[in-house]
Amino acid sequence: MKLATWNVNSIKARLPNVLAWLGEAQPDIVLLQELKTVEENFPAIEIEELGYNCAVVGQKSYNGVAILSKHPMEIEHRVLPGGGDEEQARYVEAFTGGLRVASIYLPHGNPAPGEKLDYKLGWMDRLIAHAAGLITLDEPVVLAGDYNICPTDADVYDPVGWADDALCRPESRAKFRTLLWQGWTEALRTLHPDQEHLYTFWDYQAGAWQRDNGLRIDHFLLSPQAADLLKTCEVDKGPRGQEKASDHTPVVCELDI
Protein backbone atom coordinates (compact mmCIF):
# COMPACT_ATOMS: atom_id res chain seq x y z
CA MET A 1 0.00 0.00 0.00
CA LYS A 2 1.46 3.31 -1.14
CA LEU A 3 0.43 6.42 0.80
CA ALA A 4 1.37 10.03 0.14
CA THR A 5 0.92 13.43 1.78
CA TRP A 6 1.09 16.67 -0.21
CA ASN A 7 0.32 20.28 0.56
CA VAL A 8 -0.77 21.39 -2.92
CA ASN A 9 -1.25 25.14 -2.21
CA SER A 10 -4.62 25.38 -4.02
CA ILE A 11 -6.15 22.30 -5.64
CA LYS A 12 -7.55 24.44 -8.47
CA ALA A 13 -4.23 26.05 -9.35
CA ARG A 14 -2.44 22.70 -8.96
CA LEU A 15 -4.89 20.33 -10.66
CA PRO A 16 -2.75 19.54 -13.75
CA ASN A 17 0.28 18.85 -11.54
CA VAL A 18 -1.78 16.70 -9.15
CA LEU A 19 -3.43 14.65 -11.90
CA ALA A 20 -0.09 14.06 -13.61
CA TRP A 21 1.56 12.96 -10.38
CA LEU A 22 -1.29 10.63 -9.41
CA GLY A 23 -1.04 8.95 -12.81
CA GLU A 24 2.70 8.59 -12.59
CA ALA A 25 3.21 7.71 -8.90
CA GLN A 26 0.06 5.57 -8.56
CA PRO A 27 -0.44 6.06 -4.81
CA ASP A 28 -3.30 4.14 -3.17
CA ILE A 29 -4.10 6.78 -0.54
CA VAL A 30 -3.27 10.50 -0.78
CA LEU A 31 -3.60 13.09 1.98
CA LEU A 32 -3.91 16.62 0.61
CA GLN A 33 -3.66 19.96 2.39
CA GLU A 34 -4.28 23.63 1.51
CA LEU A 35 -7.05 23.01 -1.00
CA LYS A 36 -8.08 26.69 -0.65
CA THR A 37 -11.60 25.97 -1.83
CA VAL A 38 -14.97 24.70 -0.65
CA GLU A 39 -16.05 21.08 -1.12
CA GLU A 40 -18.48 21.99 -3.95
CA ASN A 41 -15.59 23.33 -6.03
CA PHE A 42 -13.22 20.42 -5.38
CA PRO A 43 -12.39 18.75 -8.74
CA ALA A 44 -13.84 15.40 -7.65
CA ILE A 45 -14.80 14.25 -11.15
CA GLU A 46 -11.28 14.52 -12.54
CA ILE A 47 -9.81 12.72 -9.53
CA GLU A 48 -12.52 10.04 -9.43
CA GLU A 49 -11.73 9.31 -13.08
CA LEU A 50 -8.32 8.13 -11.88
CA GLY A 51 -10.01 5.63 -9.57
CA TYR A 52 -10.09 7.53 -6.27
CA ASN A 53 -12.80 8.08 -3.71
CA CYS A 54 -12.61 11.57 -2.19
CA ALA A 55 -13.23 12.78 1.36
CA VAL A 56 -13.06 16.57 1.29
CA VAL A 57 -13.27 19.16 4.07
CA GLY A 58 -13.08 22.53 2.37
CA GLN A 59 -13.10 26.23 3.20
CA LYS A 60 -13.22 29.34 1.02
CA SER A 61 -9.74 30.70 0.20
CA TYR A 62 -7.89 29.11 3.10
CA ASN A 63 -6.89 25.73 4.50
CA GLY A 64 -8.86 22.70 3.28
CA VAL A 65 -7.89 19.01 3.54
CA ALA A 66 -8.78 15.83 1.68
CA ILE A 67 -8.20 12.10 1.59
CA LEU A 68 -8.11 10.32 -1.77
CA SER A 69 -8.30 6.54 -1.73
CA LYS A 70 -8.58 3.74 -4.26
CA HIS A 71 -10.40 1.74 -1.56
CA PRO A 72 -13.87 2.25 -0.09
CA MET A 73 -13.75 4.99 2.53
CA GLU A 74 -15.76 5.90 5.62
CA ILE A 75 -15.26 9.36 7.13
CA GLU A 76 -14.73 9.34 10.91
CA HIS A 77 -14.10 13.04 11.65
CA ARG A 78 -14.45 16.27 9.65
CA VAL A 79 -12.97 18.41 12.40
CA LEU A 80 -10.35 17.76 15.06
CA PRO A 81 -12.31 17.03 18.26
CA GLY A 82 -12.12 19.41 21.18
CA GLY A 83 -12.35 22.72 19.34
CA GLY A 84 -15.95 23.74 19.90
CA ASP A 85 -17.33 25.29 16.71
CA GLU A 86 -14.00 25.56 14.91
CA GLU A 87 -14.43 26.88 11.37
CA GLN A 88 -10.96 26.19 10.00
CA ALA A 89 -10.72 23.16 7.68
CA ARG A 90 -7.59 21.49 8.97
CA TYR A 91 -8.48 17.86 9.78
CA VAL A 92 -10.20 14.91 8.17
CA GLU A 93 -10.01 11.30 9.37
CA ALA A 94 -11.30 8.18 7.67
CA PHE A 95 -11.16 4.38 7.53
CA THR A 96 -9.91 3.06 4.21
CA GLY A 97 -7.88 0.14 2.93
CA GLY A 98 -7.66 -1.43 6.39
CA LEU A 99 -6.16 1.72 7.90
CA ARG A 100 -7.36 4.71 9.88
CA VAL A 101 -5.81 7.76 8.21
CA ALA A 102 -5.96 11.49 8.91
CA SER A 103 -4.95 14.43 6.72
CA ILE A 104 -3.61 17.19 8.95
CA TYR A 105 -2.93 20.85 8.22
CA LEU A 106 -1.49 22.31 11.39
CA PRO A 107 -1.56 26.11 11.84
CA HIS A 108 1.81 27.71 11.01
CA GLY A 109 1.80 29.99 14.06
CA ASN A 110 3.54 33.11 12.72
CA PRO A 111 4.12 35.82 13.65
CA ALA A 112 5.46 34.44 16.92
CA PRO A 113 5.08 34.97 19.74
CA GLY A 114 1.45 36.05 19.70
CA GLU A 115 -2.11 34.94 19.03
CA LYS A 116 -1.17 32.82 16.01
CA LEU A 117 1.40 30.82 17.97
CA ASP A 118 -1.07 30.39 20.83
CA TYR A 119 -3.64 29.05 18.37
CA LYS A 120 -1.08 26.63 16.95
CA LEU A 121 -0.09 25.33 20.39
CA GLY A 122 -3.73 24.99 21.41
CA TRP A 123 -4.47 23.08 18.21
CA MET A 124 -1.52 20.80 18.98
CA ASP A 125 -2.92 20.16 22.47
CA ARG A 126 -6.16 19.02 20.86
CA LEU A 127 -4.23 16.81 18.42
CA ILE A 128 -2.25 15.32 21.31
CA ALA A 129 -5.48 14.58 23.20
CA HIS A 130 -7.16 12.99 20.18
CA ALA A 131 -4.06 11.00 19.20
CA ALA A 132 -3.82 9.64 22.76
CA GLY A 133 -7.18 7.99 22.18
CA LEU A 134 -6.28 6.71 18.72
CA ILE A 135 -3.12 5.00 19.87
CA THR A 136 -5.03 2.93 22.42
CA LEU A 137 -7.21 1.42 19.67
CA ASP A 138 -4.54 -1.13 18.70
CA GLU A 139 -5.12 -0.55 15.00
CA PRO A 140 -2.85 0.75 12.24
CA VAL A 141 -3.28 4.53 12.27
CA VAL A 142 -1.55 7.07 10.01
CA LEU A 143 -1.53 10.75 11.00
CA ALA A 144 0.12 12.59 8.12
CA GLY A 145 0.20 16.03 6.65
CA ASP A 146 1.68 19.49 6.89
CA TYR A 147 2.61 19.78 10.57
CA ASN A 148 4.36 23.13 10.12
CA ILE A 149 7.04 21.89 12.51
CA CYS A 150 10.75 21.37 11.82
CA PRO A 151 11.41 18.70 14.46
CA THR A 152 15.14 19.43 14.83
CA ASP A 153 17.80 21.78 13.49
CA ALA A 154 18.77 19.05 11.01
CA ASP A 155 15.43 19.73 9.30
CA VAL A 156 16.20 23.40 8.54
CA TYR A 157 18.60 24.87 5.97
CA ASP A 158 19.41 27.79 8.32
CA PRO A 159 18.67 26.78 11.92
CA VAL A 160 20.08 29.98 13.42
CA GLY A 161 18.05 32.25 11.15
CA TRP A 162 14.87 30.24 11.82
CA ALA A 163 15.33 29.71 15.56
CA ASP A 164 12.57 32.16 16.58
CA ASP A 165 10.13 31.14 13.85
CA ALA A 166 6.97 29.29 14.91
CA LEU A 167 8.09 26.27 12.82
CA CYS A 168 11.25 25.87 14.88
CA ARG A 169 10.53 27.40 18.27
CA PRO A 170 11.08 25.18 21.31
CA GLU A 171 7.37 25.37 22.27
CA SER A 172 6.37 23.96 18.86
CA ARG A 173 9.04 21.26 18.95
CA ALA A 174 8.13 20.30 22.52
CA LYS A 175 4.49 19.70 21.57
CA PHE A 176 5.59 17.60 18.61
CA ARG A 177 7.81 15.50 20.87
CA THR A 178 4.94 15.10 23.34
CA LEU A 179 2.89 13.68 20.50
CA LEU A 180 5.68 11.32 19.40
CA TRP A 181 6.25 10.11 22.96
CA GLN A 182 2.77 8.59 22.97
CA GLY A 183 4.35 5.97 20.72
CA TRP A 184 4.10 7.36 17.18
CA THR A 185 6.86 6.60 14.69
CA GLU A 186 7.89 9.52 12.47
CA ALA A 187 8.51 7.43 9.37
CA LEU A 188 10.75 9.61 7.19
CA ARG A 189 13.43 10.45 9.78
CA THR A 190 13.26 6.97 11.29
CA LEU A 191 14.26 5.45 7.96
CA HIS A 192 16.77 8.22 7.08
CA PRO A 193 18.33 9.18 10.43
CA ASP A 194 21.47 10.82 9.07
CA GLN A 195 20.34 12.19 5.72
CA GLU A 196 21.08 15.88 5.25
CA HIS A 197 18.99 18.22 3.12
CA LEU A 198 15.95 16.03 3.68
CA TYR A 199 13.33 18.70 2.96
CA THR A 200 9.66 18.80 1.92
CA PHE A 201 9.14 22.57 1.47
CA TRP A 202 11.04 25.29 -0.37
CA ASP A 203 9.77 28.89 -0.32
CA TYR A 204 8.87 30.50 -3.64
CA GLN A 205 11.06 33.48 -2.74
CA ALA A 206 14.77 34.20 -3.03
CA GLY A 207 15.55 31.15 -5.18
CA ALA A 208 15.01 28.80 -2.23
CA TRP A 209 14.42 25.76 -4.47
CA GLN A 210 17.47 26.42 -6.65
CA ARG A 211 19.64 26.92 -3.54
CA ASP A 212 18.06 23.94 -1.74
CA ASN A 213 17.08 26.24 1.11
CA GLY A 214 14.38 23.91 2.38
CA LEU A 215 12.50 22.83 5.48
CA ARG A 216 11.15 19.43 6.56
CA ILE A 217 7.64 20.11 7.82
CA ASP A 218 5.46 17.40 6.21
CA HIS A 219 5.41 14.23 8.30
CA PHE A 220 4.08 10.67 8.47
CA LEU A 221 3.26 9.56 12.02
CA LEU A 222 2.50 5.84 12.40
CA SER A 223 0.90 4.02 15.30
CA PRO A 224 2.84 0.94 16.49
CA GLN A 225 0.60 -1.35 14.41
CA ALA A 226 1.24 0.80 11.33
CA ALA A 227 4.96 1.13 12.08
CA ASP A 228 5.20 -2.67 12.07
CA LEU A 229 4.08 -2.50 8.41
CA LEU A 230 6.54 0.26 7.40
CA LYS A 231 8.53 -0.57 4.25
CA THR A 232 9.78 2.74 2.82
CA CYS A 233 9.33 6.47 3.25
CA GLU A 234 10.78 8.95 0.75
CA VAL A 235 10.49 12.54 -0.42
CA ASP A 236 9.52 12.79 -4.11
CA LYS A 237 11.20 16.01 -5.20
CA GLY A 238 9.92 15.71 -8.78
CA PRO A 239 6.76 17.81 -8.45
CA ARG A 240 8.59 20.74 -6.78
CA GLY A 241 10.81 21.19 -9.85
CA GLN A 242 7.96 21.43 -12.33
CA GLU A 243 6.13 24.41 -13.82
CA LYS A 244 3.51 26.00 -11.58
CA ALA A 245 4.70 23.88 -8.64
CA SER A 246 3.38 23.89 -5.10
CA ASP A 247 5.96 25.09 -2.58
CA HIS A 248 5.65 21.64 -0.93
CA THR A 249 6.50 18.29 -2.54
CA PRO A 250 4.95 14.88 -1.78
CA VAL A 251 6.22 12.52 0.89
CA VAL A 252 5.50 8.88 -0.01
CA CYS A 253 5.22 6.06 2.54
CA GLU A 254 4.85 2.35 1.67
CA LEU A 255 3.20 -0.01 4.14
CA ASP A 256 3.24 -3.78 3.86
CA ILE A 257 -0.54 -4.20 3.80
Place this chain on the structure above:
DNA sequence: ATGCCCGGAACGTCCGGA
Protein backbone atom coordinates in the same frame (compact mmCIF):
# COMPACT_ATOMS: atom_id res chain seq x y z
C1' DA B 1 16.63 46.54 7.14
C1' DT B 2 13.26 44.97 3.76
C1' DG B 3 11.37 42.38 0.10
C1' DC B 4 11.85 38.75 -2.97
C1' DC B 5 7.09 34.61 -4.81
C1' DC B 6 2.52 32.66 -5.08
C1' DG B 7 -2.87 32.00 -4.79
C1' DG B 8 -7.37 33.93 -3.64
C1' DA B 9 -10.56 37.55 -3.89
C1' DA B 10 -11.54 40.84 -6.85
C1' DC B 11 -10.30 44.46 -10.07
C1' DG B 12 -7.22 48.13 -5.54
C1' DT B 13 -4.05 45.92 -3.67
C1' DC B 14 -4.09 43.36 0.49
C1' DC B 15 -4.00 39.00 3.23
C1' DG B 16 -2.08 34.60 4.22
C1' DG B 17 1.48 31.59 3.60
C1' DA B 18 6.28 29.59 6.23
